[in-house]
Structures are given as structure tokens and as C-alpha cells.
Amino acid sequence: MLHGDSMERRLQISGILLLLGVLVEMLCIVWTRPIAFIVFVVIGGLFLALGISAYLMALISRHHGEP
Numbered sequence: 001m002l003h004g005d006s007m008e009r010r011l012q013i014s015g016i017l018l019l020l021g022v023l024v025e026m027l028c029i030v031w032t033r034p035i036a037f038i039v040f041v042v043i044g045g046l047f048l049a050l051g052i053s054a055y056l057m058a059l060i061s062r063h064h065g066e067p
Contacts, residue, residue: 010058014051021047 021044028040 007058010054010061014054014058017047017051017054019051021045021051 024047025040025044028036028044031039
């Protein structure tokens with residue numbers, strides 16, 4: 001699943017984190033307990049924030065050998 005060069009690997013990881021965040025938030029929509037909102041905001045939001053951060057870091061970081 002995770003293969004290829006370093007840039008592709010970092011983009012795959014960020015995509016996986018974003019998908020996990022969306023899945024957690026989808027599950028919380030159908031979950032009718034009061035704790036669902038906390039899980040929605042904290043865990044789903046954390047995965048989304050980590051995915052967005054990983055994506056941006058993959059875009060701006062470069063190897064020393066690359067032009």
C-alpha cells in the first residue's frame with residue numbers, strides 16, 4: 001500500500017489520515033449518543049487536522065538532493 005518515493009508516501013499517509021477523519025465523522029452522524037459530538041469534534045477533527053498538516057508538510061518539504 002505504501003510504496004514509491006518519499007513524496008508519494010507522505011501524500012498517501014495524509015490521504016489515509018483524512019479518510020479516517022471522514023469515516024469517524026460519518027459514524028458519529030448516525031450515532032445518537034451525546035458523546036458522539038465529542039468524538040466527532042475531537043477525534044474526527046484531530047484526524048482531519050493531522051491529514052491536512054501532513055499534506056501541507058509533504059508539499060513544502062524537499063530533500064536536500066532535489067532541485
